[in-house]
Amino acid sequence: MTNSEAKGAYGPKDAPEPSAIEAPRFSCALGGALGTAVGIYGVVPILHSGAGCGIGQLFGQLYAGGQNAGGPQGGTSTPCSSLVEHHVVFGGEEKLRDLIRASTELMEGEIYAVINGCVPSLIGDDLNAVAKEFRGKNDIFFVRSAGFAGNSYEGYELFFEGLIEDLLKPAEEIRPKTVNVFGIVPYQHVFWKGDARTIKNLLAEIGITANVFLAEFDGAAQLLEIPAAEYNIVLSTWNGHRTARLLEERFGTPYLTFPSVPVGPKQTAEFLRRVAKVFDISEEIVERVIAREEQRVYRFIEYGGDAHMLVRPHPFFAIAADSGTAIGISRFLINELGYLPDIVQITDDPPEEVRAEIVKWLTQDLETPLTPEVVFETDAHLIRQNLKGRPFLFLFASSLEAPIALAEWGALPITVAFPALNRLILNRTYAGFDGALTLFEEIISSFVGPL
Amino acid sequence: MTKIRSVAIYGKGGIGKSTTTSNLSAALADMGKRVIQIGCDPKSDSTNNLRGGRSIPTVLDAIRSGKVVEIEDIVYEGFGGVLCIEAGGPEPGVGCAGRGIIAAIELLRQKKVFEEYRPDVVLYDVLGDVVCGGFSVPIREGVAEQVYTVTSADFMAIYAANNLFKGIQKYASSGGALFSGIIANSVTLPIQREIIDDFASRTSTTIAEYVPRSDTITRSELLGQTAIEYDPDSEQADVYRSLARTLLQNEEKYVPKPLEAAELKVWAESWSDRLLTKKNDARSTSGSRNIASTST
Numbered sequence: 001m002t003n004s005e006a007k008g009a010y011g012p013k014d015a016p017e018p019s020a021i022e023a024p025r026f027s028c029a030l031g032g033a034l035g036t037a038v039g040i041y042g043v044v045p046i047l048h049s050g051a052g053c054g055i056g057q058l059f060g061q062l063y064a065g066g067q068n069a070g071g072p073q074g075g076t077s078t079p080c081s082s083l084v085e086h087h088v089v090f091g092g093e094e095k096l097r098d099l100i101r102a103s104t105e106l107m108e109g110e111i112y113a114v115i116n117g118c119v120p121s122l123i124g125d126d127l128n129a130v131a132k133e134f135r136g137k138n139d140i141f142f143v144r145s146a147g148f149a150g151n152s153y154e155g156y157e158l159f160f161e162g163l164i165e166d167l168l169k170p171a172e173e174i175r176p177k178t179v180n181v182f183g184i185v186p187y188q189h190v191f192w193k194g195d196a197r198t199i200k201n202l203l204a205e206i207g208i209t210a211n212v213f214l215a216e217f218d219g220a221a222q223l224l225e226i227p228a229a230e231y232n233i234v235l236s237t238w239n240g241h242r243t244a245r246l247l248e249e250r251f252g253t254p255y256l257t258f259p260s261v262p263v264g265p266k267q268t269a270e271f272l273r274r275v276a277k278v279f280d281i282s283e284e285i286v287e288r289v290i291a292r293e294e295q296r297v298y299r300f301i302e303y304g305g306d307a308h309m310l311v312r313p314h315p316f317f318a319i320a321a322d323s324g325t326a327i328g329i330s331r332f333l334i335n336e337l338g339y340l341p342d343i344v345q346i347t348d349d350p351p352e353e354v355r356a357e358i359v360k361w362l363t364q365d366l367e368t369p370l371t372p373e374v375v376f377e378t379d380a381h382l383i384r385q386n387l388k389g390r391p392f393l394f395l396f397a398s399s400l401e402a403p404i405a406l407a408e409w410g411a412l413p414i415t416v417a418f419p420a421l422n423r424l425i426l427n428r429t430y431a432g433f434d435g436a437l438t439l440f441e442e443i444i445s446s447f448v449g450p451l
Numbered sequence: 452m453t454k455i456r457s458v459a460i461y462g463k464g465g466i467g468k469s470t471t472t473s474n475l476s477a478a479l480a481d482m483g484k485r486v487i488q489i490g491c492d493p494k495s496d497s498t499n500n501l502r503g504g505r506s507i508p509t510v511l512d513a514i515r516s517g518k519v520v521e522i523e524d525i526v527y528e529g530f531g532g533v534l535c536i537e538a539g540g541p542e543p544g545v546g547c548a549g550r551g552i553i554a555a556i557e558l559l560r561q562k563k564v565f566e567e568y569r570p571d572v573v574l575y576d577v578l579g580d581v582v583c584g585g586f587s588v589p590i591r592e593g594v595a596e597q598v599y600t601v602t603s604a605d606f607m608a609i610y611a612a613n614n615l616f617k618g619i620q621k622y623a624s625s626g627g628a629l630f631s632g633i634i635a636n637s638v639t640l641p642i643q644r645e646i647i648d649d650f651a652s653r654t655s656t657t658i659a660e661y662v663p664r665s666d667t668i669t670r671s672e673l674l675g676q677t678a679i680e681y682d683p684d685s686e687q688a689d690v691y692r693s694l695a696r697t698l699l700q701n702e703e704k705y706v707p708k709p710l711e712a713a714e715l716k717v718w719a720e721s722w723s724d725r726l727l728t729k730k731n732d733a734r735s736t737s738g739s740r741n742i743a744s745t746s747t
Contacts, residue, residue, distance in 0.1 A: 088550045
């Protein structure tokens, strides 16, 4: 593990603090909480914040997360208390009370999430008390997401913490072979919709029902059933861990963790085998699914084999992405396509204590004699500096790097991480067996042709 | 228009800031000066003793009403023509009083209150400690130019004064107000004076005036008046007149040197040791007489 080597790029002055960045790769805690609420159908976000917070997230979180519009509950339709100075001085509780009343009457939804911004957090509005007044009539909870509480990833945890704290009660009965899936952060993990759906379908193949919440029409109902799950599955080295720990503490639900959403047959097979073992699902069932999918996917990959082997065999690649995306893609490229790792820059600012584990997943058990350099960096300028003078031919990064990748580094860019402003992402995903095909298609399509 | 003398007066709650400020305003008005007194405290009772004990609608009340605020909604005349303004604040326990002070002062600027009334002196009577950015607004650039603090020999009041010094130090380099002196209040016993003098010397500050405790104040305030109005010939009225003259002439402006928390503690302990020694000496010579009390 190294820190960014390019600190000197800022000249004689010290490099800015890690959090003081331009061109950020995440939004604030409110952004993450709002993204999560909008990502789960049936949840109505109610922003208690300045008016700019909501519109800022539409541009900064939703558009940047694969050019996604806000939908009926997000974007410019988001209920917002639009606080002004008057509320700062005299308190905003009354305004929130009115807003909740109106929103629960006018906005169709099953669960209402009051998402707190910086202003009420600073002035100390007792929003929990206000939200509570409506709890008799509606499922409503309060997300303690002062924007300054952290970044979007923090907002994801705060969303679930608020839900657990305010709404979830121990289940009367645990439903066997049911799991909740955490760790996919909507919009931050730009393929969140496809990822969630793929995980759900994969688990269904081995007889497990998964509440993945995201982009599910019964997502809100799934949220309320969280305590009834037999297990929680966390698909990240750090996102969703706090939520899973809290659920274990509250409801005694054990959890299983994976370093990322599995990408391609090897990771997916490993994912299924581990889950099956925990649930005591017969090896025969699991291996049958794996064999069938592997056969199909590997046969399909062969169609791209000539372009792959004749034009760009064993190229070096670089990554600048969040830790989960980086781990999933990197291990697939190395272990399944024979690509050579050059540098991996982790851009989601994971906590110190998980960094060694992230490095381990990026550097160990690789089917290559090479080890990538791993750098934790959130600063767009330093990320760019760190990519200079390297042999990589493909760059898996964000739309911040894409436009300059060819000219500056001689590499073909593929946007796989936040911000992804240069591509519309609907159901695309690299997760699962088929994810290998999707990613492979994109890589090969980036250089074949034009005629 | 001659230059306005803008002065902020800080000090721990209950230490006598409003008493001092309104007596100063009254004394200055008595001397023919045009004075604006601005209470910067959500309690909004800074100017009561200039108006027969009656409170006035506050700037934040005017803002809260949602109507267009006119100068006459927020400026009220008190004793000797002193113009009284109360910034006001939210209900206790709600909202942000600090932001309230900021909003009120911004409104006074927007409404060009000072241009309209052309005062000789503006006195800001500011709540206790410099608890947050809002309460430090009067000492930032472009508001008050000189700061005084009212303190007694009580340790907590001195602690608040020391915090104010820290606030001044912070803003001094960016054009904020500078310190002009300590107003030593409720100083009756020699030891109280010694304590405040010692604190001043440790923090490289000066004493603007020693104000003794006085029954005149108690009586005048029961009637909602200043000593200047209630008993213009009293000794206490003279003390405030003297302070008013000092304030008009005092060109001293400097950055105080606040004590660090640990230093302040050691300093306070050294005084408590001395007080205890004195107490024991006094006991042995005059029985139970307690000369060491410094509480106000």
